[in-house]
Amino acid sequence: MSQVTNLARREERKRKEHTMEARLNAQQAAPAAYAGMVGLEAFVRKASKLEPSLVELVRMRASQINGCVYCIDMHSKDARSEGETEQRLYALTAWRETPFFTARERAALAWTEALTLITEGHVPDDIYELTKQSFSDEELVNLTLAVITINGWNRLAISFRSVPGAYQPRMHNTGTSK
Numbered sequence: 001m002s003q004v005t006n007l008a009r010r011e012e013r014k015r016k017e018h019t020m021e022a023r024l025n026a027q028q029a030a031p032a033a034y035a036g037m038v039g040l041e042a043f044v045r046k047a048s049k050l051e052p053s054l055v056e057l058v059r060m061r062a063s064q065i066n067g068c069v070y071c072i073d074m075h076s077k078d079a080r081s082e083g084e085t086e087q088r089l090y091a092l093t094a095w096r097e098t099p100f101f102t103a104r105e106r107a108a109l110a111w112t113e114a115l116t117l118i119t120e121g122h123v124p125d126d127i128y129e130l131t132k133q134s135f136s137d138e139e140l141v142n143l144t145l146a147v148i149t150i151n152g153w154n155r156l157a158i159s160f161r162s163v164p165g166a167y168q169p170r171m172h173n174t175g176t177s178k
Contacts, residue, residue, distance in 0.1 A: 023160045037156070040149050048142035052082055054108055057101075058143070059150045060092055061109050062116045068154035073164035075150075081169035107134040108143055115147045 027034040044055060056079035063071035076089055091098045095109050111131045114123045135143055156162070 020161060020163045022163050026156050026160055037149070037152055040145065041153075044142070044146045044149050048139075048146060050139065050142055050146060053079070053084060054105060055146050056082055056084060057088075057092065057105055058108055058112045058146050060089065061095070061112050062147060062150045063154055064093055065113065065116045066151065066154040066158065068157050070157040070162035070164045070167075071150065071154050074167045077167060077169045104134040107131045111140075111143060112147050115144065116151055 044050070045052075048055070056075055059075040060072065060079060063075060079089060080086070085100075088100045091100055092109075095101050095106065101109065107130050110127050111123075114121065114127045131140060131143070
């Protein structure tokens with residue numbers, strides 16, 4: 001009887017693990033900490049001087065690497081609302097093998113991957129040199145902050161199981177945001 005009970009419990013745990021249910025709302029649980037993240041997000045979005053389309057590609061690529069379905073859902077919708085093509089979004093995981101991305105975008109994607117996977121090489125010199133060819137010092141710092149920010153959002157969304165699907169793209173030029 002105990003084996004049957006244990007099996008039933010394991011099956012119930014598996015079912016719950018595969019059902020997306022939010023664990024908690026980080027904004028409600030720690031509003032001051034969340035406001036700090038929103039402040040960094042606001043800087044990236046409004047003051048970093050990076051192209052919005054580039055930032056969305058960076059957000060998408062980091063979210064793909066991290067497996068953050070909530071952020072993939074959000075940023076694919078935002079990218080499309082900014083005019084990004086389906087073709088480029090579909091090819092983003094294989095960006096090195098496509099002709100669809102500019103040299104600047106390729107440098108930003110390489111930088112994003114190196115920072116997101118930082119334990120796999122601590123941002124190699126060749127990636128730094130490649131990125132320096134397309135970005136000024138200020139832009140490189142701002143790009144780095146964009147990568148740091150999306151990695152932070154990914155970790156919040158994954159940790160607390162933010163449920164994807166309901167997000168609607170922000171309204172552009174109306175001052176609304178995340």
